Amino acid sequence: MVKSNVTPEDPIDVQPAIGLIGMGGMGTMYAKYLSAAGWKKIYVCDLPSKYDALKQQYQGTPGITVLRDGHGVSRISDWIMYSVEAEFIDKVVAEYGPSTKVGAIVAGQTSVKTPEKYEFEKHLPEDVQIVSCHSLHGPTVSPLGQPLVLIKHRASDDALRLVENILRPLGSRFVYMSYEEHDIVTANTQAVTHAAFLSMGTAWASASSYPWEHGYYVKGIETVKVNIMLRIYSNKWHVYAGLAMLNPSARIQIDQYARSTTEIFKLMLAGDDVGLTKRIYEARDKVFGGNGAEEGVKHRAPILLSEDILNRFSLGKPRETSGGSATPPSPTGGLPANSHLSLLAMVDCWAHLDIQPFVHLDLAATPIFRMWIGVAEYLFRSQNRLDAAIHAALYDVSHRSDDLEFVVAARGWSQCISFGSFELYRERFEQTARFFQSRFEDATKLGSAMIQAIMDSSSDENAQKA
Numbered sequence: 001m002v003k004s005n006v007t008p009e010d011p012i013d014v015q016p017a018i019g020l021i022g023m024g025g026m027g028t029m030y031a032k033y034l035s036a037a038g039w040k041k042i043y044v045c046d047l048p049s050k051y052d053a054l055k056q057q058y059q060g061t062p063g064i065t066v067l068r069d070g071h072g073v074s075r076i077s078d079w080i081m082y083s084v085e086a087e088f089i090d091k092v093v094a095e096y097g098p099s100t101k102v103g104a105i106v107a108g109q110t111s112v113k114t115p116e117k118y119e120f121e122k123h124l125p126e127d128v129q130i131v132s133c134h135s136l137h138g139p140t141v142s143p144l145g146q147p148l149v150l151i152k153h154r155a156s157d158d159a160l161r162l163v164e165n166i167l168r169p170l171g172s173r174f175v176y177m178s179y180e181e182h183d184i185v186t187a188n189t190q191a192v193t194h195a196a197f198l199s200m201g202t203a204w205a206s207a208s209s210y211p212w213e214h215g216y217y218v219k220g221i222e223t224v225k226v227n228i229m230l231r232i233y234s235n236k237w238h239v240y241a242g243l244a245m246l247n248p249s250a251r252i253q254i255d256q257y258a259r260s261t262t263e264i265f266k267l268m269l270a271g272d273d274v275g276l277t278k279r280i281y282e283a284r285d286k287v288f289g290g291n292g293a294e295e296g297v298k299h300r301a302p303i304l305l306s307e308d309i310l311n312r313f314s315l316g317k318p319r320e321t322s323g324g325s326a327t328p329p330s331p332t333g334g335l336p337a338n339s340h341l342s343l344l345a346m347v348d349c350w351a352h353l354d355i356q357p358f359v360h361l362d363l364a365a366t367p368i369f370r371m372w373i374g375v376a377e378y379l380f381r382s383q384n385r386l387d388a389a390i391h392a393a394l395y396d397v398s399h400r401s402d403d404l405e406f407v408v409a410a411r412g413w414s415q416c417i418s419f420g421s422f423e424l425y426r427e428r429f430e431q432t433a434r435f436f437q438s439r440f441e442d443a444t445k446l447g448s449a450m451i452q453a454i455m456d457s458s459s460d461e462n463a464q465k466a
């Protein structure tokens with residue numbers, strides 16, 4: 001085996017042969033960083049039908065050799081990563097797994113690990129080691145400082161060291177988990193968070209309303225909601241479908257999210273002031289402070305930037321509101337009061353499932369999850385803002401039609417995911433995505449800048465603490 005403490009500065013004949021099967025968003029990102037670091041033997045492939053185009057694309061790129069298919073890559077590589085759709089992992093590993101080089105180490109980049117583990121165990125030869133991985137961010141986000149999960153499943157310590165050394169140039173933070181822990185954590189963080197944003201998008205699209213156009217969703221945390229929703233719908237549908245439908249824990253979390261949304265909406269319709277306030281306060285205390293919350297949660301610095309900075313990333317302009325500069329600042333920033341049903345339901349859902357989002361935040365947060373907790377925290381840690389949301393939920397009907405659409409959408413997504421049909425999921429996703437398509441380019445740029453600003457501000461804070 002290649003020595004585990006190898007670096008890109010070592011001569012080519014002692015460097016590991018790195019294999020990448022699947023050259024979509026994630027495979028391409030890994031190829032870029034590993035080649036730039038100086039690894040000199042990187043073998044890549046996608047489907048054989050894309051061989052010529054890929055060869056053209058990588059002509060002259062240092063260290064990268066394009067091969068026709070996964071057999072070629074598997075036969076010569078010491079570390080191989082499958083970066084293909086989770087839906088196809090069975091077929092792809094069944095085909096190329098048996099060609100894996102004797103003693104090689106195999107990984108998958110799939111966002112859901114239960115099927116990957118099963119297929120690796122079924123199709124990889126006994127002498128092959130398994131150290132899987134998962135970058136907890138999309139391909140357009142810089143990997144620097146982001147969590148990169150490593151799963152030492154069937155491997156020696158030396159094999160793990162070698163994988164760490166191969167991947168070090170990404171600059172990510174290694175997080176160690178088992179296959180099983182991975183799927184529980186990502187169901188708690190990604191799957192249920194995506195359900196909220198998918199539902200927002202479907203609700204707005206069903207109401208034929210661009211949220212940045214009528215002036216309700218253009219400031220502060222509304223900006224975050226809109227930008228992240230657009231970011232998700234501009235990504236590949238299969239990424240979200242796979243992690244929601246193939247992860248055994250995800251359906252339970254997504255079902256609870258729909259249940260929380262519906263039950264809160266019923267309390268709103270009934271005008272049940274006491275019942276709604278009790279329910280929301282109990283959830284708040286459990287997740288953000290009070291009985292049952294971790295001590296550290298109550299004292300940590302907030303995640304989000306100031307409202308003024310968030311406003312810079314808005315796709316729209318606020319509606320003119322009455323009242324001049326003498327008007328005192330309102331908890332809603334002068335906009336019609338929003339019930340923030342999506343957030344009330346999120347915190348209620350975390351509370352019901354005994355999920356402690358801040359524990360996941362420190363361990364394995366994706367940028368989107370980090371921002372979603374930030375938004376929830378912004379609302380729930382301010383008594384004024386939370387009370388304004390509860391008051392709006394009960395007595396202000398300006399957002400009521402959006403809330404109704406949201407309830408229907410959340411239930412619809414949960415039901416779709418429970419059916420487990422990729423085709424149905426794709427149709428739902430693409431129907432909403434088509435409605436927003438014209439703004440994807442702007443939203444991707446704004447969203448990336450917003451994510452970077454939030455990441456930078458939290459690393460500044462950490463640096464100050466250190």
Ligand SMILES: NC(=O)C1=CN([C@@H]2O[C@H](COP(=O)(O)OP(=O)(O)OC[C@H]3O[C@@H](n4cnc5c(N)ncnc54)[C@H](OP(=O)(O)O)[C@@H]3O)[C@@H](O)[C@H]2O)C=CC1
Pocket residue numbers: 021022023024025026027045046047048070083084085086088092109110111112134135136137138139235236238239242
């Ligand atoms: N995008 C994201 O934000 C993240 C994704 N992931 C995970 O990484 C994996 C890849 O995702 P991503 O790169 O975004 O998806 P892409 O769709 O961009 O890339 C997957 C690539 O694999 C190709 N492929 C399919 N079958 C084969 C095969 N038999 N041999 C070689 N290549 C094949 C696909 O071709 P074709 O399109 O023709 O099917 C496609 O080019 C997924 O499992 C995803 O869950 C993990 C972290 C983040």
Ligand SMILES: O=C(O)C(=O)Cc1ccc(O)cc1
Pocket residue numbers: 110111135136137138190232239366367368369
């Ligand atoms: O940050 C998120 O949740 C994203 O949407 C990007 C993403 C998608 C899939 C992954 O496996 C990891 C990250």
